[in-house]
Amino acid sequence: xxxxxxxxxxxxxxxxxxxxTATTSPDxxxxxxxxxxxxxxxxxxxxxxxxxxxLWAFGDKAFGWGYSTPAGKGWIDGGSPTxxxxxxxxxxxxxxxxxxxxxxxxxxxAFMLGLFxxxxxxxxxxxxxxxxxxxxxxxxxxxAAEWPPARHLSDGSLSMSTNPLVDxxxxxxxxxxxxxxxxxxxxxxxxxxxxxxxxVRRNRWLL
Numbered sequence: 001x002x003x004x005x006x007x008x009x010x011x012x013x014x015x016x017x018x019x020x021t022a023t024t025s026p027d028x029x030x031x032x033x034x035x036x037x038x039x040x041x042x043x044x045x046x047x048x049x050x051x052x053x054x055l056w057a058f059g060d061k062a063f064g065w066g067y068s069t070p071a072g073k074g075w076i077d078g079g080s081p082t083x084x085x086x087x088x089x090x091x092x093x094x095x096x097x098x099x100x101x102x103x104x105x106x107x108x109x110a111f112m113l114g115l116f117x118x119x120x121x122x123x124x125x126x127x128x129x130x131x132x133x134x135x136x137x138x139x140x141x142x143x144a145a146e147w148p149p150a151r152h153l154s155d156g157s158l159s160m161s162t163n164p165l166v167d168x169x170x171x172x173x174x175x176x177x178x179x180x181x182x183x184x185x186x187x188x189x190x191x192x193x194x195x196x197x198x199x200v201r202r203n204r205w206l207l
Contacts, residue, residue, distance in 0.1 A: 051122030092147030125189020
């Protein structure tokens with residue numbers, strides 16, 4: 001038996017398409033209608049989880065919650081959010097540059113504002129394009145600081161890199177771009193209301 005349908009003589013394409021649609025089962029039609037909403041909800045869930053990742057990193061580094069930042073070593077206690085990480089960079093062509101940036105006030109402010117701004121944008125669903133651009137730059141710099149392509153560190157020890165090209169920084173950047181492209185802020189967020197503002201309609205980069 002052939003797996004394709006034959007058009008009946010004299011039936012127009014529109015009529016054939018209508019007849020084919022009429023044979024579609026109710027279950028498959030319901031599934032097709034539910035699919036876009038399901039995808040939107042999955043995207044919104046991904047957006048909220050990613051926002052929590054950035055906001056948690058900001059909170060831990062700012063207040064020293066005792067995870068990656070020890071208690072009493074937070075930003076508000078006089079600690080530096082960038083000194084520990086950047087001063088230990090030990091591979092890649094930008095090693096000396098990152099060492100020079102470690103602990104600099106401008107680097108601390110840029111890093112913390114980036115974490116907070118990206119986290120708030122993702123949580124609210126507003127300004128996802130700007131968040132994606134800023135997040136991609138941040139992830140690119142952090143990727144360069146860890147320099148996954150290196151097999152050995154500058155002291156000769158093994159880098160223990162698990163993948164020379166694609167690590168979690170690349171995946172975070174890809175997720176941010178995807179969320180911005182599909183407009184993931186319209187479900188469980190303020191994206192729809194934000195898009196309706198005249199300023200945003202005139203300046204699409206604000207989406």
